[in-house]
Amino acid sequence: MKFETQIIHAGQHPDPTTGAVMVPIYQTSTYKQDGVGKHRGYEYSRTGNPTRAALEACIASLEGGQYGLAFASGMAATDTVLRLLEPGDHVLAGNDIYGGTFRLFDKEYRRYGMEFSYVDTTDTTNVEAGLRGNTRMVWLETPTNPLLNVCDIQAIAEIVHTHNPDTLLVVDNTFATPYLQRPLELGADIVVHSTTKYLGGHSDVVGGAIITHRPPIHGRLAFLQNAAGAVPGPMDCFLVLRGIKTLPVRMDRHAHNATAVANFLDGHPSVARLFYPFHVTHPGVDIARKQMRNGGGMVSFIHKDGAKAAQNLVEHTQIFTLAESLGGAESLIEVPATMTHASTANSPLAVDPGLVRLSVGLEHEVDLIADLERAFSYSSNKTVVSS
Numbered sequence: 001m002k003f004e005t006q007i008i009h010a011g012q013h014p015d016p017t018t019g020a021v022m023v024p025i026y027q028t029s030t031y032k033q034d035g036v037g038k039h040r041g042y043e044y045s046r047t048g049n050p051t052r053a054a055l056e057a058c059i060a061s062l063e064g065g066q067y068g069l070a071f072a073s074g075m076a077a078t079d080t081v082l083r084l085l086e087p088g089d090h091v092l093a094g095n096d097i098y099g100g101t102f103r104l105f106d107k108e109y110r111r112y113g114m115e116f117s118y119v120d121t122t123d124t125t126n127v128e129a130g131l132r133g134n135t136r137m138v139w140l141e142t143p144t145n146p147l148l149n150v151c152d153i154q155a156i157a158e159i160v161h162t163h164n165p166d167t168l169l170v171v172d173n174t175f176a177t178p179y180l181q182r183p184l185e186l187g188a189d190i191v192v193h194s195t196t197k198y199l200g201g202h203s204d205v206v207g208g209a210i211i212t213h214r215p216p217i218h219g220r221l222a223f224l225q226n227a228a229g230a231v232p233g234p235m236d237c238f239l240v241l242r243g244i245k246t247l248p249v250r251m252d253r254h255a256h257n258a259t260a261v262a263n264f265l266d267g268h269p270s271v272a273r274l275f276y277p278f279h280v281t282h283p284g285v286d287i288a289r290k291q292m293r294n295g296g297g298m299v300s301f302i303h304k305d306g307a308k309a310a311q312n313l314v315e316h317t318q319i320f321t322l323a324e325s326l327g328g329a330e331s332l333i334e335v336p337a338t339m340t341h342a343s344t345a346n347s348p349l350a351v352d353p354g355l356v357r358l359s360v361g362l363e364h365e366v367d368l369i370a371d372l373e374r375a376f377s378y379s380s381n382k383t384v385v386s387s
């Protein structure tokens with residue numbers, strides 16, 4: 001089955017009792033047992049819930065994995081993956097991963113004796129050089145947040161598994177989504193998602209997911225999902241299931257608009273540097289075109305006039321809403337250094353204070369470009385006046 005068909009039907013069958021076409025919101029904590037220990041697959045909703053099961057089956061099938069688990073947030077999914085580790089284990093991570101992921105590594109798991117080191121994963125030789133005898137996990141994002149760096153998943157999977165077949169390659173596939181890129185097919189062991197972003201797609205739900213094709217890893221993760229209990233409620237699962245059906249249509253439009261915005265920014269005098277994976281100026285464009293279907297909906301750039309001008313810009317757009325998060329129908333704009341990535345200040349992962357990140361939404365490209373043009377003139381004027 002093609003992806004577009006799979007996404008609408010995988011895990012989702014008309015309700016056997018009523019014929020309801022949409023998976024019902026099974027808003028129940030517990031389930032009647034027909035006799036002691038004789039149940040119909042569900043006992044308690046932390047352990048399992050039919051709405052959640054439909055979402056888990058759907059996401060697993062989209063990533064080409066056998067096993068999917070849904071979580072209350074992307075960070076809950078990330079936290080559960082980290083619980084596979086033991087004190088003394090080493091994690092090699094990309095040096096511009098999501099700020100919240102870095103915070104969890106650095107402020108929490110380091111306390112328990114896990115070691116973390118960060119390298120520029122766009123150069124595979126850094127990955128090779130960074131692997132240690134005790135490296136149990138390699139944590140990748142591609143494209144990365146917020147710089148949209150692109151890493152070669154297949155090449156890194158080969159390096160990691162040659163070093164040690166038991167070292168787990170984890171890819172946070174939030175930015176690309178399985179419509180654009182399927183890390184398990186490229187050799188990764190585990191895929192993590194914040195379903196809050198493109199999978200949910202409507203800025204109305206917080207959620208996460210983990211997908212793998214390795215039964216022992218799934219078994220351990222499923223144990224942790226139930227034991228630690230960071231599960232999403234049935235309503236949240238329903239919202240992700242509803243949003244996910246239109247993922248291919250949305251991602252094509254996000255990419256169309258993002259390409260138009262990137263082309264506009266590329267020629268703009270106030271832009272010092274542009275970051276968009278499918279743009280010819282991107283250093284990873286060849287790898288991006290090899291492993292991704294399109295360039296996605298995220299665009300970043302560095303304002304030539306620095307932090308103050310970047311701030312003026314993001315405070316003066318009218319269609320782009322100043323907000324954290326990404327992946328919804330509406331375009332968002334932010335300054336990572338003081339917003340999403342504030343926790344990386346003074347660390348090796350700190351970002352340029354003049355960096356602006358755009359989540360390009362589904363509006364008309366003409367309006368989006370006009371909005372940026374207007375805000376740019378404001379940001380440039382302000383800079384002149386204040387300097």
Ligand SMILES: *Cc1c(COP(=O)(O)O)cnc(C)c1O
Binds near residue numbers: 073074172175196
């Ligand atoms: C948002 C995000 C997360 C965290 O997900 P939440 O749902 O906010 O907990 C993790 N990784 C990436 C790349 C993200 O964008």
